[in-house]
Amino acid sequence: MTEPAAGPSPGARSSPLQGLFTSLREKLRLERGALALREQQLFLFLAVIIGIFSGLAVVLFRISIDEFRLWVLGSGLNPPTARVVLVPALAGLGIALLVMRVFPRVRGSGVNQTKAALYIYDGYIPFNTVIGKFLTCVLAIGSGQSLGPEDPSLQMGAGIASALGWRLRLSREHVRLIAPVGAAAGLAAAFNSPISAVLFVIEEVIGRWSAGVLGAIVLAAVSSVVVERWFLGAEPLFRIPAYHLVHPAELGAYAALGVVGGVASLIFVKLIGYARPRLKALPRWTQYLQPAAAGLLIGVMGLWLPQVMGAGYDYMDQAMHDQFPWRMLALLGAAKILATSLSFVSGTPGGMFAPALFVGAMMGGAVGGLEHHYFPWLTGSGGAYALVGIGTLFAGFLRVPFTSVFMVLEVSGNYSIILPVIISNTIAYVISRRYQPVPLFDMLSRQDGINLPSMEEQREEATLRIEDAMRPPAGPVLDGEELAGVAVAKAEASAQTFFLVRRKNGDWQGITEEDLRQRATDPHARLESILPDSRLPFLHPDQPLEVALRRIGPWPLLPVVHRADFGKLQGVISLADILNTYRKAKEEK
Amino acid sequence: MEPERRCGQCGKAIPWGQVECPFCAERGTFFWSFRRETFLLATLATLLLLFVATGFVARLYHAQEQSLAASWHRRGEAELRAGRANAAIEDFRNALVYARDNTQYRLQLAEALAAAGRVEEARNHLLNLREAEPGNGTVNLELARLAKRQGLVPEALRYFHHAIYGEWDDDPIAHRRQARLELSEFLLRSGMKAEAQAELIALANDLPPDPALHAQVGALLLRAGEYDHAAVLFKQALRLQPNLAEALEGAGETYFEMADYHNAQHYLERAVREDPNAPRASSLLETTEGVLGIDPFQRRLSSQERARRTVRAMKQAVARLESCAASRGIPLAGTSAPTPLQQLWARAQEVQPQVRERVLAREPDRIAPTMDLVFEIERAAEQECGTPQGLDQALLLLARGQGGTRP
Numbered sequence: 001m002t003e004p005a006a007g008p009s010p011g012a013r014s015s016p017l018q019g020l021f022t023s024l025r026e027k028l029r030l031e032r033g034a035l036a037l038r039e040q041q042l043f044l045f046l047a048v049i050i051g052i053f054s055g056l057a058v059v060l061f062r063i064s065i066d067e068f069r070l071w072v073l074g075s076g077l078n079p080p081t082a083r084v085v086l087v088p089a090l091a092g093l094g095i096a097l098l099v100m101r102v103f104p105r106v107r108g109s110g111v112n113q114t115k116a117a118l119y120i121y122d123g124y125i126p127f128n129t130v131i132g133k134f135l136t137c138v139l140a141i142g143s144g145q146s147l148g149p150e151d152p153s154l155q156m157g158a159g160i161a162s163a164l165g166w167r168l169r170l171s172r173e174h175v176r177l178i179a180p181v182g183a184a185a186g187l188a189a190a191f192n193s194p195i196s197a198v199l200f201v202i203e204e205v206i207g208r209w210s211a212g213v214l215g216a217i218v219l220a221a222v223s224s225v226v227v228e229r230w231f232l233g234a235e236p237l238f239r240i241p242a243y244h245l246v247h248p249a250e251l252g253a254y255a256a257l258g259v260v261g262g263v264a265s266l267i268f269v270k271l272i273g274y275a276r277p278r279l280k281a282l283p284r285w286t287q288y289l290q291p292a293a294a295g296l297l298i299g300v301m302g303l304w305l306p307q308v309m310g311a312g313y314d315y316m317d318q319a320m321h322d323q324f325p326w327r328m329l330a331l332l333g334a335a336k337i338l339a340t341s342l343s344f345v346s347g348t349p350g351g352m353f354a355p356a357l358f359v360g361a362m363m364g365g366a367v368g369g370l371e372h373h374y375f376p377w378l379t380g381s382g383g384a385y386a387l388v389g390i391g392t393l394f395a396g397f398l399r400v401p402f403t404s405v406f407m408v409l410e411v412s413g414n415y416s417i418i419l420p421v422i423i424s425n426t427i428a429y430v431i432s433r434r435y436q437p438v439p440l441f442d443m444l445s446r447q448d449g450i451n452l453p454s455m456e457e458q459r460e461e462a463t464l465r466i467e468d469a470m471r472p473p474a475g476p477v478l479d480g481e482e483l484a485g486v487a488v489a490k491a492e493a494s495a496q497t498f499f500l501v502r503r504k505n506g507d508w509q510g511i512t513e514e515d516l517r518q519r520a521t522d523p524h525a526r527l528e529s530i531l532p533d534s535r536l537p538f539l540h541p542d543q544p545l546e547v548a549l550r551r552i553g554p555w556p557l558l559p560v561v562h563r564a565d566f567g568k569l570q571g572v573i574s575l576a577d578i579l580n581t582y583r584k585a586k587e588e589k
Numbered sequence: 590m591e592p593e594r595r596c597g598q599c600g601k602a603i604p605w606g607q608v609e610c611p612f613c614a615e616r617g618t619f620f621w622s623f624r625r626e627t628f629l630l631a632t633l634a635t636l637l638l639l640f641v642a643t644g645f646v647a648r649l650y651h652a653q654e655q656s657l658a659a660s661w662h663r664r665g666e667a668e669l670r671a672g673r674a675n676a677a678i679e680d681f682r683n684a685l686v687y688a689r690d691n692t693q694y695r696l697q698l699a700e701a702l703a704a705a706g707r708v709e710e711a712r713n714h715l716l717n718l719r720e721a722e723p724g725n726g727t728v729n730l731e732l733a734r735l736a737k738r739q740g741l742v743p744e745a746l747r748y749f750h751h752a753i754y755g756e757w758d759d760d761p762i763a764h765r766r767q768a769r770l771e772l773s774e775f776l777l778r779s780g781m782k783a784e785a786q787a788e789l790i791a792l793a794n795d796l797p798p799d800p801a802l803h804a805q806v807g808a809l810l811l812r813a814g815e816y817d818h819a820a821v822l823f824k825q826a827l828r829l830q831p832n833l834a835e836a837l838e839g840a841g842e843t844y845f846e847m848a849d850y851h852n853a854q855h856y857l858e859r860a861v862r863e864d865p866n867a868p869r870a871s872s873l874l875e876t877t878e879g880v881l882g883i884d885p886f887q888r889r890l891s892s893q894e895r896a897r898r899t900v901r902a903m904k905q906a907v908a909r910l911e912s913c914a915a916s917r918g919i920p921l922a923g924t925s926a927p928t929p930l931q932q933l934w935a936r937a938q939e940v941q942p943q944v945r946e947r948v949l950a951r952e953p954d955r956i957a958p959t960m961d962l963v964f965e966i967e968r969a970a971e972q973e974c975g976t977p978q979g980l981d982q983a984l985l986l987l988a989r990g991q992g993g994t995r996p
């Protein structure tokens with residue numbers, strides 16, 4: 001009698017499926033190391049996962065805001081009086097409790113917190129910030145506080161990304177960049193416009209075009225928008241009005257819109273900049289009441305102007321389709337500045353993107369309507385002005401000129417609108433920068449006691465170049481082809497102690513007078529043949545000055561040569577020249 | 590702002606508001622202990638679950654949106670029907686919050702706005718819809734109606750034509766016909782008869798077998814002065830429905846306008862039989878009978894009867910002349926520069942001895958010149974004293990027909 005085999009004996013027939021399963025298991029066990037994702041691949045894969053998570057979070061966030069609004073204010077555009085007055089105030093009390101007791105980090109701008117994660121905390125954003133932001137913003141925006149869902153969405157995306165990045169133990173470099181990747185995903189889903197979100201994160205959070213992170217940001221933004229459109233539909237934020245330039249002189253009307261937008265942006269930023277630190281400086285117990293007080297005031301405003309409550313996308317849509325007379329539009333723009341300032345400075349969590357768009361749409365519509373009233377032959381519909389106006393406020397208030405232009409293009413899908421947008425946005429941006437040197441986000445971070453890098457300052461910082469520091473060579477430039485004796489004679493005739501040598505092949509070498517004298521034992525030998533083997537790094541005049549700092553090493557002098565002819569010396573540069581140039585630039589500043 | 594603190598264990602900066610290093614604390618948690626691959630798989634599984642859950646929530650959300658939109662829309666329709674346009678406007682606006690791109694809701698909002706007298710707002714809504722769908726027949730027709738209401742004739746005509754040649758979701762032929770009917774009415778009201786005739790003739794060539802529609806288009810052709818086409822359409826309507834009162838009345842009126850009083854009498858009598866309370870048909874019948882009763886040129890009349898009618902017409906005309914002159918304070922005899930009425934009265938006095946039944950029966954050639962004088966008197970009296978009634982109207986109609994049924 002034979003004992004039954006524990007497994008299939010070599011001679012026994014096993015089913016093909018069993019065999020396949022066994023071999024697959026073996027392969028997996030043996031090659032687990034090979035299956036592990038490499039860091040860069042994981043980063044890109046993670047960007048997609050982050051995009052999907054952020055998209056889902058934003059979908060749930062928006063649904064929750066709407067559901068809460070329905071619950072507390074009803075389904076009509078004009079809720080009953082008692083609710084309009086009481087709901088924002090009561091919700092404000094709840095928000096204050098949550099912010100003060102449970103989620104202290106949800107106060108403030110999500111953009112700045114993402115930047116802080118990038119520049120200070122190695123990409124770390126506590127996950128309870130995501131939960132806190134979700135809950136408090138649902139309460140705030142759903143109850144009618146004049147704030148928007150974009151900035152919280154951005155921060156939720158960043159928080160989700162941070163949590164995943166940390167738990168997957170990404171490298172320090174990648175984990176730092178993961179928060180902006182999530183921020184782009186969150187913002188893209190909230191705006192339903194991936195290009196603007198990518199540009200915003202590059203322009204305002206990261207501040208540089210880095211190939212390493214750009215791919216991940218784009219992947220995350222696109223994934224989140226796909227998810228958002230999957231569940232909430234592909235409709236843009238607004239129904240876009242038709243645009244056509246009636247007459248070239250109409251560009252003057254858009255310039256006027258730029259001036260109005262610039263002034264409105266200034267008032268908006270100044271109001272926040274003035275009131276926020278003063279309210280924060282009040283005794284701590286008042287901070288429990290500030291959101292409620294702001295809610296009460298907004299509720300009272302809402303009795304006459306219900307349009308200023310909440311994010312206001314429906315009313316922006318109406319403004320873009322000439323549903324309000326220009327006086328009403330101007331009034332709504334002004335009222336929204338006041339209401340949003342009240343909500344934001346009271347410490348109520350929520351974003352200022354939607355209010356900025358709202359103010360821009362209303363101001364734009366008002367300017368368009370006014371101009372159409374007095375010059376009907378010159379201007380098109382007020383709706384087009386409202387559309388341009390949203391970009392104008394974005395440029396003037398948030399100070400992201402690049403994003404502001406592309407946002408209008410992306411939202412409108414109309415390339416022909418670019419000229420009015422550029423004119424209007426540039427004027428608003430210039431006015432805002434002239435009278436408010438510190439941009440909004442930098443101002444907020446400085447009020448919070450954090451000195452985050454200012455992207456605008458970085459953008460506008462004058463780059464010092466090598467041509468600013470180089471000078472003509474003081475001594476002779478030796479030629480590798482000449483005789484060693486001649487070279488020594490030249491060196492002895494000069495006051496310099498270090499000499500540049502131009503070799504026949506275009507390379508450069510350097511030699512001290514003492515070294516030259518020691519090596520020139522045969523005065524008839526060619527100079528090149530007695531030189532040491534080391535080559536001297538060279539520079540070009542247009543390169544940034546820090547390149548010289550990195551390359552100069554132990555050399556007392558480096559040659560600055562022509563880009564098309566490396567043998568052609570344009571100047572020399574020493575460490576002292578570099579340092580002097582930096583010092584001078586600082587003094588001039 | 591608290592100063593930056595670094596963790597003694599891992600060396601990382603501790604975020605503000607944190608007491609302990611969150612990174613080190615998290616490492617101790619259950620999830621942190623997972624291998625990277627395991628955690629990634631767990632993440633993917635969570636993602637899948639969240640995706641499904643979000644799908645479920647989103648479906649409920651959209652269903653709720655649709656239900657709210659439909660509910661506000663129903664309320665709006667009820668308010669509009671009850672004539673409360675302002676309440677309807679708010680309801681339709683609320684409906685649009687939940688169904689932003691619903692063309693029907695926006696159309697009805699525009700309708701409510703127009704009903705509330707907020708024509709400019711209504712127009713803006715419609716123009717927005719037109720921007721999205723320039724060829725939408727319904728939108729163009731509504732815009733045409735608004736322009737019609739505002740008296741903007743060229744704009745109304747443009748939108749009517751866009752509506753006629755536009756796209757319609759259901760039964761485009763009927764909608765286009767309706768738009769052309771409205772356009773024709775508008776043209777007639779604006780006094781643009783030639784344009785209306787062109788539209789109506791185009792419409793008449795392509796009508797379905799609907800007697801009421803034939804009668805309706807026939808009535809418009811009648812108003813446009815296209816009597817031949819109108820008569821054809823009324824007859825077609827009567828072939829489809831012989832007792833259709835509107836068609837009978839229309840046909841009667843058409844023949845009446847064509848001065849074909851026999852046919853007019855035929856159809857008007859039938860019309861009055863079908864609807865004894867039809868005031869227009871009764872009045873026209875009365876006038877027609879008056880015309881036929883006084884016309885001396887009708888066929889198959891005896892010489893005696895022709896003479897009798899001529900005498901009666903002359904008496905009636907002279908009486909009309911005298912009453913008209915009296916009402917205007919014009920003396921009929923003895924002025925050096927006689928007015929037309931005075932001249933006519935003098936001529937009437939001159940022929941009066943010959944206008945006797947016996948004379949006219951004996952000399953029927955006198956009937957025509959006598960009747961010409963009668964017509965001249967009636968025309969002059971109409972010019973001086975306005976449109977007459979009764980027998981004078983009948984005589985005037987005979988005058989317009991240059992002798993009525995004169996052979």
